[in-house]
Structure formats: C-alpha cells, structure tokens
Amino acid sequence: MVTIKEYIAPKTIEEAYELLIARKNNLILGGCGFIKIGSRNINTAIDLCNLSLDYIVENEEEILIGADTTLRQLEINNIIKNHCGGAISQGVSYIVGVQFRNMARVGASVFSRYGFSDLLPSLLVLDAKVRLYKGGVMDLKDFLEKKYEKDILLEVILPKKDGIAVYDCLRKSSGDLPIINGAMFKGNNCEYVIAIGSRPQRAKLAEKSMEALEYGASIDKVADMVVDELHFGTNMRGSREYREEMCKVLIKRMHDKVGGYHDR
Structure with missing residues (x-):
C-alpha cells in the first residue's frame, strides 16, 4: 500500500528541489507506473507537471x-x-x-x-x-x-550520430518484463556500441567486446566475450545460464540487423 501525505506541483525547478531535499521520504512523481509494486509512505509527492519539461x-x-x-x-x-x-x-x-x-x-x-x-x-x-x-x-x-x-x-x-541502431529483447509474452534485452549501434565508420540489460541488473556497455568487434573478431567470439565481460544473474524470469545463452543469440541477431555478418 502506498500512502501520500501531501501532493505539491511546484512552479519552479528550484522550489521542486527544495521540497525534494526537505525530508528523506519526499519523492518526485513520474508516471507512477511502478509505484504500487512496493509498500511505502511518502510525505510529500512532488509533481513536475508545471515545469515545462514535456518536449x-x-x-x-x-x-x-x-x-x-x-x-x-x-x-x-x-x-x-x-x-x-x-x-x-x-x-x-x-x-x-x-x-x-x-x-x-x-x-x-x-x-x-x-x-x-x-x-x-x-x-x-x-x-x-x-x-x-x-x-x-x-x-x-x-x-x-x-x-x-x-x-x-x-x-x-x-x-546526433551517423549510423544505425537496433533494439532486441526476449520476453515470455507481449507486455511482460524482458528476460534479457539489448541494443547495438553500428556507425558509418564501422564502429560498434553494444549494451545489454535485464541481466537482471541494469543495462551496461560491453566495452571490451565491442572493441574486439571493431578490430575484426567474429561475432561468435564477440558473443562469448560479452557473456564473460558482463555479470548475469538469476531471478523469477530466468536463470543465469539461460540469460547467458540468450545473450549470445541477441548479439548475433542484432549484428545481422545492423548489417553485419557472422560465421555460419
């Protein structure tokens, strides 16, 4: 259950910040999509709707x-x-x-x-x-x-960047939270950027792996490197081992989508 003692929509960002730091359990409201996941008491809920940050x-x-x-x-x-x-x-x-x-x-x-x-x-x-x-x-x-x-x-x-990026994910059903997800960017000069999220930790760049890809390593080798470079864990949606194997699939699939190739 979530309880809110006071709701305020400040007129300035300065006022919003002063309210935020005034007490430990004062909170900025977003869309409140996940606020009911837990149980908490909020002293002052701060809405940024009057600050023209919608653009x-x-x-x-x-x-x-x-x-x-x-x-x-x-x-x-x-x-x-x-x-x-x-x-x-x-x-x-x-x-x-x-x-x-x-x-x-x-x-x-x-x-x-x-x-x-x-x-x-x-x-x-x-x-x-x-x-x-x-x-x-x-x-x-x-x-x-x-x-x-x-x-x-x-x-x-x-x-602004010159290149193409793709997003990919694995989830049990449409609308469910992802078991694992990721994105890949390929620049016009063949530079690569790889990020993997829902590990189940937050998204992180696989910096060593994308550097290897730029230097000509096969995508199969790079997929293995990503699994070694990033930490994967287990939760109710999937095991560490499953995420590691599916990460390799995502890497190869995203590589194909941005115009790459991998050994068959």
Missing part, C-alpha cells in the same frame, strides 16, 4: 528530451523514430500497452535505473547524456554507475 526538440548537434515526456511520445515522435533507425521508439513499444506508455515518463524511467528498462539499452548505445539540476550534464553510462543522490533529472541529451 522533444532538435538542433544542429543534439536531440533534447524533457524529463516529463511520456514513453508514448518517444514511440511516435518522428524525430525519435528517424534517429539512427528508430531503436529508441522500437524499444519502448514493447512496454506493457499504450495506456501505460501514455503515463510513464522518461525522467522516471531513466532516473530510477530499472534493471528491466527497455529504454536504457538504446540510450546507452546512442551515447546519451543526462542533465541533472544539481549534478549538471554527465554521460548516461556514468550516471548509471553513480551512487544514488537526491537530484532532479531535467532532460536526456542525444548527440
């Missing part, structure tokens, strides 16, 4: 995604759909249903660093950055490894 805009160098943007907007927005093959739009399209994606927010999905996130792998391979109110701008991969601190995510920054 997807592009300039010559970047695409900016406001923290209050919904996952449904990511799915259907033409800027996102046309960016590097539409991997971000493809990834979020797997999440539950349209009604849920109309509520779930980008900021909550990223800041919560869910291990099962269908959004994080695609953002990672596209070199996304995050802009925090206090923490400033940092690479998403660094943010995911950073110790939790109270802050407010303002926007996600996507640098």
